[in-house]
Amino acid sequence: MAASLRTISFQSTVRPNKAKHSTAACLSSKAARQRNLHFSVDIKEVIGSESKFLFSPGLGRRSITPSAISGSPGTASSMVSEDTTSLLDSVEVLDLNGKAIPISDLWKDRKAVVAFARHFGCVLCRRRADFLASKKDRMDASGVALVLIGPGSVDQAKAFSSQTQFQGEVYADPSHSSYKALSFVSGVSTTFTPGAGLKIIQSYMEGYRQDWGLSFEKDTRTRGGWQQGGIIVAGPGKSNISYIHKDKEAGDDPDIEDILKACCL
Numbered sequence: 001m002a003a004s005l006r007t008i009s010f011q012s013t014v015r016p017n018k019a020k021h022s023t024a025a026c027l028s029s030k031a032a033r034q035r036n037l038h039f040s041v042d043i044k045e046v047i048g049s050e051s052k053f054l055f056s057p058g059l060g061r062r063s064i065t066p067s068a069i070s071g072s073p074g075t076a077s078s079m080v081s082e083d084t085t086s087l088l089d090s091v092e093v094l095d096l097n098g099k100a101i102p103i104s105d106l107w108k109d110r111k112a113v114v115a116f117a118r119h120f121g122c123v124l125c126r127r128r129a130d131f132l133a134s135k136k137d138r139m140d141a142s143g144v145a146l147v148l149i150g151p152g153s154v155d156q157a158k159a160f161s162s163q164t165q166f167q168g169e170v171y172a173d174p175s176h177s178s179y180k181a182l183s184f185v186s187g188v189s190t191t192f193t194p195g196a197g198l199k200i201i202q203s204y205m206e207g208y209r210q211d212w213g214l215s216f217e218k219d220t221r222t223r224g225g226w227q228q229g230g231i232i233v234a235g236p237g238k239s240n241i242s243y244i245h246k247d248k249e250a251g252d253d254p255d256i257e258d259i260l261k262a263c264c265l
Contacts, residue, residue: 085239087181093171096161098154101171103178107235110145113263116184116229117150120160121214124196124251125150125229127203131253132231133167135260142264145169151176151227156214163211179227184246186227191250199251228252233262 091103106112115132117125129148136146146168150157157172173179179186215225231254233243243262245254 080241091177093173104238111235112145114147114232120150120152120156121211123203123208123210129166144263193249196250
């Protein structure tokens with residue numbers, strides 16, 4: 001990624017954010033709406049810095065408009081094979097107290113939106129957490145739980161939960177067994193893509209930061225950090241998975257309306 005070692009510029013038509021931030025107020029001016037704005041971003045700072053950034057909730061972060069995140073190239077389907085549900089039946093995840101819980105118990109007696117993070121330090125996963133939590137009121141009104149699972153340790157899960165103040169439940173999957181059961185993709189080619197690079201830049205511009213400490217802990221580092229995740233809507237019932245989205249690349253968020261249709265209608 002030669003571009004990662006120098007400053008690049010790109011054009012983006014910015015739609016004003018309704019959040020009450022000075023930057024958003026500036027972008028909402030008539031002049032800003034009528035022209036393309038130019039941004040210059042130092043990619044070394046974004047993804048190649050040796051500094052260890054920690055995400056600080058609310059610090060310089062702009063609110064997310066989920067409807068703007070669409071056109072996902074990922075795979076969304078309501079078809080989940082019996083083999084997959086059978087494999088999931090033997091998968092366990094750990095809660096923040098380190099207690100092992102069969103993953104299907106998370107939706108056995110309720111409906112749940114379950115997000116699978118790339119890893120707990122991932123900047124794009126922190127953005128995804130807010131992307132989903134922004135609609136938690138709709139989920140609560142429909143009796144739907146919001147859950148996030150990450151491939152890492154309980155300590156990493158605790159750090160993620162503390163740093164992001166995620167409004168849902170957080171679980172750790174140290175063995176990556178749920179990712180294997182759901183056949184989520186993994187590999188360098190799914191991580192370093194032009195689309196993922198632009199989404200990283202967008203996330204940094206919105207105030208999100210990668211936690212390099214979590215990203216380079218032994219388990220994440222030895223597995224390469226190339227794991228991709230996804231989102232499912234499941235329950236009630238252990239084998240009832242009504243929606244599944246498999247990320248094809250890092251930051252491949254589905255349309256939030258598709259998730260809400262699956263969980264809350």
